[in-house]
Amino acid sequence: MYKLIAVAALVASASWGTADLAVAAGTPAPAGAHAYIGYPNDGQVVPANKPFRVWFGLRYMGVAPKGVKFPNTGHHHLLIDTDLPPPDQEIPSDRNHLHFGAGETETMLQLPPGKHTLQLLMGDYMHVPHDPPVYSKKITVIAR
Numbered sequence: 530m531y532k533l534i535a536v537a538a539l540v541a542s543a544s545w546g547t548a549d550l551a552v553a554a555g556t557p558a559p560a561g562a563h564a565y566i567g568y569p570n571d572g573q574v575v576p577a578n579k580p581f582r583v584w585f586g587l588r589y590m591g592v593a594p595k596g597v598k599f600p601n602t603g604h605h606h607l608l609i610d611t612d613l614p615p616p617d618q619e620i621p622s623d624r625n626h627l628h629f630g631a632g633e634t635e636t637m638l639q640l641p642p643g644k645h646t647l648q649l650l651m652g653d654y655m656h657v658p659h660d661p662p663v664y665s666k667k668i669t670v671i672a673r
């Protein structure tokens with residue numbers, strides 16, 4: 530049912546977007562929108578198996594909870610030890626793709642020892658990346 534709603538909305542959004550239905554446009558991202566991880570820093574050592582704070586930064590775009598359709602907004606997703614998912618699909622929800630659907634702009638994260646990557650990706654009210662996608666640089670942290 531959820532998938533059917535997503536398809537219906539994509540078709541609806543395409544009707545006011547480009548005329549080419551084969552390329553259904555996602556929720557448009559505002560010009561200059563930009564996500565970044567405010568903390569930790571790239572290459573930083575973080576405590577292993579102990580919660581540490583991760584700050585989500587966002588410029589020229591707002592945060593809205595999931596399910597709230599409002600222009601120029603979205604919610605944060607933290608990608609852990611993974612690459613960016615397909616830009617035209619709902620962002621997966623698993624231990625490598627954390628959703629912050631309440632509009633959170635920070636979290637406490639706990640990682641096992643070793644090297645890990647962190648990256649932010651914005652998703653629209655239906656957890657689909659914007660067009661163009663708004664994501665941060667992928668950083669590496671060392672948990673020890």
Ligand SMILES: [Cu+2]
Binds near residue numbers: 604652
């Ligand atoms: Cu989401």
